[in-house]
Amino acid sequence: MSTYPNVKETKELIQELVSIPSPSGNTKKVIQFVDNYLKKLNVKTEYNRKGALIATLPGTNQNEHRMLTAHVDTLGAIVKEVKSNGRLRLDLIGGFNYNSIEGEYCEIQTSSGDVFTGTILMHQTSVHVYKDAGKAERNQENIEVRIDAKVENAEEVRLLGIEVGDFVSFDSRVQITDNGFIKSRHLDDKASVAILLQLIKRMKQENITLPYTTHFLISNNEEIGYGGNSNITPETVEYLAVDMGAMGDGQSTDEYTVSICAKDSSGPYHYELRKHLVELAQTNEIGYKLDIYPYYGSDASAAIRAGHDIIHGLIGPGIDSSHAYERTHESSLEQTEQLLYYYLQSNIVPY
Known part of the structure; x- marks a missing residue:
């Protein structure tokens, strides 16, 4: 596995993001922050009517698209x-x-x-x-x-x-420790937003042309259930939510690996996509855990419920004490970005 090139930048970006107040329904300031970040990378962006942001990286195949999403709205x-x-x-x-x-x-x-x-x-x-x-x-x-x-x-x-x-x-009360922990409110899901932004930056820096045109939805209503249920192009085949992995009794998720969700309260995620993600992790020596979240729903869940004909999945960094004073570790950020890095360059699963 290649070394993680930007963990310090990712942690600093998380610190900036969690310090911008953005409860669901009042997210304009943080969405503008993300838009400015992407504009500096010369990435095409647009807003939907709900105030979310969509960034697009053109790919070789423009007939089949991917969409990744992470949400910038928080509890409040x-x-x-x-x-x-x-x-x-x-x-x-x-x-x-x-x-x-x-x-x-x-x-x-x-x-x-x-x-x-x-x-x-x-x-x-x-x-x-x-x-x-x-x-x-x-x-x-x-x-x-x-x-x-x-x-x-x-x-x-x-x-x-x-x-x-x-x-x-x-107040986010964000702290970054010398041994790699990030403690803060709102790591759900600003840790994932930072990972996607750094991933886009990495693709641009390495001049990687993706195999499929890929959209990145920075949604702003996930915490109230409908952030990622719209603006999915008809060409979109795979839709991957990047959101926290929840930790607790009976869970396998930890703060040091990427969590791959098999099922949440909305039901099982797409089996072939889940197996594809596991295979990518194993092939590239990425630490991962499979898990089920019984009281959880994602933007991918919302998209499926809205009737979109897509292959849907969910992965993310492991977060302790979700929806309270949360914590994760830089190694979980690393494993999550690495899996996404290889996923974006892989083939769409058969359907």
Whole structure:
């Protein structure tokens, strides 16, 4: 296996991406960042009406296409209520639990573009005041945002310009350790976005002409279920989602290899494509794990449900503590990019 040429750049790119707030529904800034990155590589890009970005690398075969996707939208929240005590009640964007954001720093972006910082806390946080603070349920009724502004009631909050419907993003708290770990919120799925961007850069630097015209969809609504279900060209034969591999009890995925998904909540992925990916990994000495994710759906799942006649698959770096404070290792990034590198230069599986 050839050496991974750009792991330092990949980690730095992940750090930049996770530091740009982009909860589903408010992703324009991060999509523009990705577009600017690709434009510097002279890669053709276009936007769809949902605000996602599509990059295209022409291939030798223009009658059969491939599409790869990774999503840049993240978990987040939206202001449900401006409370009488001057704090904010939240409604969640994406699938996660309130306890995973308790104590987190956040930003509130108003519709006029102003940004205020805050902290997500239990209403009954102080143990000196609330006897059963530790036993109270972490839910929408009890969790609130303490705004970093001198406000004591709803009227003072509204004078700041904060209103119902404003987006709330969570501090990524990104850290890169000397021994190769990346700890951050939103590695799902900005780690994969960084991998695809670096992969495109590598193809350009090495002057590789792909065997098939290949589209890269940077989707922006995956966390709410429909990011990758449109803008798939009629010529597209294979559709590969690049998204995190989930870790936990009963899972084989780890932080050091690429995860190849056999099945998730939407059902099995295409068997021949899965076998092709495994064969590529074995031939090129790429570390991989096969896995099943019982409570998971991808952009490829959304594309199949939308009725597209495609061969679909899912791979990605292994991510610990998904939809919370996540972690992966640079070796998982390496194995994922290497598998994609060889996959893009391989033949489409028979259909």
